[in-house]
Amino acid sequence: MRQSITAVIGWRHGNFSDTRSGGCPPMPSLFVLSEKAGGGKRVSGRGRQTVPMFMKLSVAFAGALLLAACAGPGVDKAVGGGAAETPVEVHTSESAVTVENRTGRALLNVRVAIDATGAPAAFVRTIPSIEPGQTMNLLLTDFRTEEGVIYDPFAAAPARVTVKARDTLTNSYEVTAVWP
Secondary structure (H helix, E strand, O other), X not given: OOOEEEEEEEEEOOOOOOOOOOOOOOEEEEEEEEEOOOOOEEXXXXXXXXXXXXXXXXXXXXXXXXXXXXXXXHHHHHOOOOOOOOXXXXXXXXXXXXXXXXXXXXXXXXXXXXXEOOOOOXXXXXXXXXXXXXXXXXXXXXXXXXXXXXXXXXXXXXXXXXXXXXXXXXXXXXXXXXXX
């Protein structure tokens, strides 16, 4: 006699006439569907069997592992969150300052300030945005004080340059480079 058995987990309503609990909410139960050789189907329920706690924890743990696997470094790169060793790179030369964005996101309101020896105020250049991977070459003659005085590298030697910026997620960056 051949018989196939199929187990199904479904919702089974409790006994609402039970006065001790005031009626039972639907609970997960195991139903066994068996097909007899004669073609008839029989359904037998195993009462109000709830899912054991270890099974619930196993499913939660598996879900956490799945989420952790989906949040690897590839996802950070895809959404622009890859953390570089030096997110903002600054290079100086005799005639220019070079700023490179390695953050993976656009930098906004980039403020580049040159501190010169003997100058009372910093010479500043503000850039609205630098895209990811973009390099900006800024000539020293483009820097000005707040009063509008143009920087002259022959009149005052540059000592250091400071770059301050924020990205699209409002992370702040500040890099200072000493002039060689």
